[in-house]
Amino acid sequence: GRNTSVGQIQNGQHHLEGRLTLTGSSTVAPLATEIAKRFEERHPSVRVDVQTGGSGKGITDARMGVADIGMASRELKPDENDLVSHQIAADGVGLIVHKSNPCSELSTDQIVAIYQDRLNNWKDVGGEDQEITVVHKAEGRATLELFLHYLDIENPTVKADVIVGDNEHAVKTVAGAKGSIGYVSIGTAEADIEAGVPIRLLPLGSIEASTANVANGTFPMGRLLNLITTASPSPLAAEFIHFCQSSDVHDLVKSQYFVPIASESNVAQ
Amino acid sequence: MLRSDLLLKVACRVLAIAAAAIVLLVFGFLVRESAPALRSIGLFRFFTDASWHPLSGEFNFTPMIVATLLTSVGSVCIAAPLGIASAVFSNFYAPTWLASWHRRLVELLAGIPSVVFGLWGLVVLAPLVAAFGGSGQNLLTATIVLSLMVLPTIALLSDSTIASLPREWILGAAALGLDRWDTVSRLVLPAARRGIGSAVMLALTRALGETMAVLMVAGNIVEMPRSVLSPGRTLNGNIALELGYASASHRSVLFVSGLMLMLVVSVLVVGFSRRTRSPVG
C-alpha cells in the first residue's frame, strides 16, 4: 500500500524517517495537522499527511490499512474492538442558542421535549414567544451519538427542523435564526463567541458549558478525541501517537480549543 | 489515406472511447459499491420503508428523490428565464461596451466555488428567508442558491448559440419591420431553441449533481416536503452528509443513492436527446 509507513527507528529514538497517513474526523484533523507540523520539525525526515473525511472513514481506513492512523471524535463501538484507540484530547458538547435568546437554562427533560417536538415555543421554557427551530446533526456523527446517549433517546424519535453536518454549519445556522437551538463542540462555540458570532452556550443542568468544566471533569456531556490504530501500529505511528499524548503538544491542543488530557497514558495501553 | 491521417483517426477514436468509458467506470464503481445493500435490502424497500434512519434499518429514499427533483428543476425554472434574458440582453439590448462587460461578469461567476455560493446562502440568504419562519434553510433557499450556480451556464451557452445564428435572419426580420422584441421572441428564440435547450439540459444535470452548496442551505430533513418552505435533503447531500460517518452497510446504502441519482440523470439525458433528435419544424 502506498500509505504504509516505512518508519524505522535509527540511531536510537531521535532519527525517524518515513511517511505517516492519518485520515478521519474533521474535528480532530485541524489539531492533528498542527501536531504533525511540530512533529515534522523535530524529525525532518518524517512526513505526516493528515486527511479528513469523518470519524467513520478514519476507523475504516485504519482497519483496512489505507491509513496508518485513523482519527475519531468518538469511542470505538463494540464491533470495532479489533482496533485500539489512543486519546489525545477531550472535548465537550454544549447546547447553543442565538445570543439574543433570553432563555437561561434548560433541564434535560426540556431538551428531550424540544428535540421530540413536544415543546415548540420558547415562551414555554422562559423565553420569548417564538417558535423553536431544532438544529440536529446527521446520522452517524459523533456529536449526535454523544448527545443522544446523554439524553437517552433514540434518533428516530427526534423531530428536527434542520439537519447539519459540521460544527460550524450548526453555529452558522443558529447564528442566522433567532429561535434556533443546536449542539456543538464546546471548543468550537467558545472560539466563535470569541470571534463575535452571535451565539450563546447554555448551561447543562446548572453546569456552565466551558472547556474549563470539561477539563475538570464536571461537565457531563464530554467526549474524547482519539487516534485509532490496529493492534500493532508501526514504530513510527507509535512514536507519533506518543508525541500527541505528550505535554509537548498541550499548547496546540488548547489553541485548537480542546482540552489536553492530564495524565500521559501509555501508547500500548 | 496518409499515415499521419490514419494515426490521427485511430488516436481520436481511441481517446473518444476512453472518454466515454469513464461513465461506464463510474457506473461500474457505483454498482459494485451498492451491490451489498441491494442484495441484502432489495430495491423495493428503498421506496416503501417508513423513513430514512439507516442506523435503525429504515431506508426510504423517496423524499430525497422528490427533494432532488424539486430543487434542481425549480432552480432551472428560475435560472432559465433569467439566463436567456441575460443572453438576449447582451445580444440585442445592451450597448456593445456593456454587453462585453456583462459577458465577462457572468463568465467570472461561472467559476465561483459552490462552497462560496453555499456560504453566501447560509450566512446571507437563509437569515433573510428565516423571516418566513424556521431557520431559513429549506428547499426555497436551496433552489435559489442552485439557480444562481447554474445561471452562468445557461446564460453563456445561450449567448453563444444566439450569437452564432446567421446574421441574414436578423437583417431579414428588421427589413420586414419587425421590432426588436418580435425579432427576438418570434425568430431568434425559436431558431436557437435547440442550443438553448441543451444549455438548460446541461444546467439541469449540473443542478442535479451539485452537492456542497445544497447541503449547506437545504435543511437536510428527510421528509416529504409539504411546501417550498419545508426543509429537504437531496440524494447527493445525503451522501456528503453521512458518508464520512458511515459503517460498512450504511456506506453501501449511500452508494445506492448515488446510483439512483445517476439513473435519474441518464433517464433525463436520454429522454432529452430523443426529443431533440426528432425533426424540428
Added chain:
Amino acid sequence: MTSLPTTLYLHRRRDLLVTSVIWLAAGSVVTILGWILIDIGVRGLTHVSYAFLTEAVEDAGRAGGIGPILISTMLLLGVTLFIAIPLSLATAIELTEMIEQNSWFSRNLRRFLDVLAGVPSIVFGLFGNALFVITLELGYSILSGGLTLACMVLPLLVRTFEQAITAVPREYRFAAAALGLDRTATLFRVVLPAAAPGLMAGVVLSVGRALAETAALIFTAGYVARTPESLLDSGRSMSVHIYDMAMNVPGGGTQAYATACVLVAMLLAINGSTAILLRMAGLASRPGAGGQW
C-alpha cells in the same frame, strides 16, 4: 397610406415594457451575482496581502497565509488540464470531424458525456478515491485529484471544444485542402488555431469549474496544507481550504473569504490573460451576431 396608428402605438408601449423587463432581468442577474462578489470582497479583501499569498498555513488556517495552497491548486489545475485537454480535444475532433453526425456512435458518445456531466461531484470523489487513490495506488495526491477533476471537466470541455471547432468557417478547411494540407495538418495548423478563441473560452470555463470543486478533492487530493514536493504528495486546493475554514475551523471565516477573493482574482487574471494572448496571436474572438439595435 394604410397606417395602423393604434397597434403601432401599442407596439411602442410594448417595446418599452419588454426593454425594461430585459434590462431588469439582466440587471438582477448582475446585481445578485455582484452582491455575492461584493459580499466576498467586503469580508475578505482587507485580509489579502502579499504575505497572505506566500506564507504557510498556521494554526489550522486561522493564521498565516495560503502559499502552499496556491501551489497545490496550480499543480492540480496543471494535471487536470494536461489530461483533460488532449482527451477532450480528441473526443471533440472525433465528434465533429471524424464521424457522421447523428450516427449511432456519435449519438451515444454524446449521451455518455451528458450523463457524465450529471455525476455528482461527491460521487466523482468516491470514484476517484476507489480508482486512483486505492486501485492505482496513487494515494491521496495531486495526481489522483487532478485525474478526478479531469474526468469531471471532460463533458464541459468536450462540449465547448465541439462548439468552437464547428464554428470555424468551412472556407478555411477548403483553403487548407486546396493547398495540399493533409487532414492532420489542416486540423492542427488551420482549424484549431482558428478555433483558438473558442477553445480558450472552454478551457477558461473548465478551469473555473475545476477551481470551484470541493467534494471531489477531499477524497482524492486530500487535505494536507504543506507545499507538495511531488505530484504524488497530497495537497489542499483553495476551495477545499475555503470549505474547511468556513465549515470546520472555528474562527476561520475571514480566511475563507480572503481565499475566495484570491480565487476570484485568479479567475479574472486567467480570463484577462487569455484574452491578451489571443489578441497577440491575432486571434480576436468573434463578435456576437445579434448586432446592435
Added chain:
Amino acid sequence: MISTDDLSIEYNGRTILRRATIAAEPGRVLALVGPSGCGKSSLLAALNQMTEIIPGASVCGTIKFNGQDIRDVFETSVHLRRHVGMIFQKPNPFPMSIRRNIELALHQHGKHSKPAINEITETVLRDVGLWEEVHSRLDRPALDLSGGQQQRLCIARALALQPQVLLMDEPCSALDPISAERVEQLIESMRGKYSVIIVTHNLAQARRIADHVAVFWMQDGVGEIIEQGETDAIFDASTNALVNAYLSGRKG
C-alpha cells in the same frame, strides 16, 4: 417616392459612399450598377434605415419619402420598413414554415385575423407565382424550398406588407438561370405598382428591366454616383468615358 439628398455613409469613421443623390419614382424601376465595394448595398441599407442596426455604420444627409424627411413621416424605423420592403442577395427565409414566414410580419403590423392572413398569404404567393408550387405544403419548413423558390418567398413576404417601395440587392445573383428569369419577370410585373430600386451586377439585366440607372464608381477609395439617368440614355449615349468603359465591359 423615396429619394436621397447628398447622402454619405461611413463605417467606423471611414466614408465609403459620398454625397449620393438618387430618386425612385412611383411605379418605376431604378437600377444601381457599378463595381463591387462602391457602396450600392450600403445605400440600400440606408434607405430603410437598416444602417441603424449595423454596428459602426453612420449616415449623414437626408432621405425623403414623398418629398418629406423620413424622420418627420415615420415615428420609428419600424414604421418606415413597413412601407419600404427589402430583398437580399442570398434568400433568407426564416427557419420556420412557409406560412409562418409570411404571417410573422403581418402579426407585427397588427393583422391577427386568421382569414385575412390566409387571404393575403394566398394573394402574395400567387403574385410571385409560388402558390401552385407550395399551396399543398404551406406548413412545411421554408428552408426545404429550392433557392429560387426561397427568394420568391422572400419577395412574397415583403409584398404581404403592401410596401410602396421595394429595395432589392442583387436578388437574382444566387439563383439558377431559370429561377433568375422568373424573379426578373416578377420585377417586370411589379412595374407600375411598386417603386423598385435594384442593385445588380448583371448589366444586361439592368438594361432589360430598369427605367433609370445610376452608375457607381470608386473615386479615391470612396464610392460615388458618377452618372445617372434614363436607361437607354446611359447605356447608349453616355459621354462619360469611365461609364462607357464599364458598361461595355472594358473595366470593372
Added chain:
Amino acid sequence: MISTDDLSIEYNGRTILRRATIAAEPGRVLALVGPSGCGKSSLLAALNQMTEIIPGASVCGTIKFNGQDIRDVFETSVHLRRHVGMIFQKPNPFPMSIRRNIELALHQHGKHSKPAINEITETVLRDVGLWEEVHSRLDRPALDLSGGQQQRLCIARALALQPQVLLMDEPCSALDPISAERVEQLIESMRGKYSVIIVTHNLAQARRIADHVAVFWMQDGVGEIIEQGETDAIFDASTNALVNAYLSGRKG
C-alpha cells in the same frame, strides 16, 4: 496539362453537371462561363479532388494530368493538390500572420529550412506585387489586409508550391475595381508559366484574359458544356443561339 473526360458530378444523388469534357493547355488560360448554378465551381472542385471533402459530392468520369489518370499519377489527393493550386471567390487567408499563411503549405510539403522559406516568401509576394506593400509587416495578421491584398496573398500562397495548374473561382468578383484590375494583370502575367482555369461571370474579363472559353448552360436542370473553343471564335462566331444570347447579355 489537366483535362477531364465525360465528367459528371452529383450532390446527394442529384446530378448537377453532366459529361463535361475540358482540357487546359500548358501556359494558356481557359475561362469557364455560364449562368449561376450550372456546375462551374463544382467542376473546379472536382479537378483538384476537393469534392472528396464536400459531404454528399460524388464524381464520375476521368480526370487526367498530362494525359494520365490522376489516380495513377498521384498517390493521394494531397499530392495532386500540390500541383494544382486553387483560388476562391472570397479571399480566404488563414487567421494568422502573413508569413505563416505562406509557410504553412511549404511545411506540409517538406520545406523546413528557414532561409529557403524566406526566399520563396519574398519571391511569391513579389510575383503578386504585394512585397512592397507588406514586407515590413509580414508578422501582422493577414486578416488586417484589404480584400484585394488578401486575394493576392491567397494567390501568392498557392504559387509558393510551384503548382503547374491554377484553378480560380471568380477571383475578382469580391474585389474593388482597382484590386480586381491588379489581379487580372497578375493572371495576365502568369500566362505562359502556369496553366490557368478561371471561372468568371464577367464576360468582358473572360474575353480579355482567356485563350479558350467553355460555355456552361443548364439543360433540364443539369449543367452542361454547350460550347467551347478559342475565345474569339466563341465570342464572335458562335453558331449556337443560346451562347450568342448569353454572351450578348440577352439571357442568363
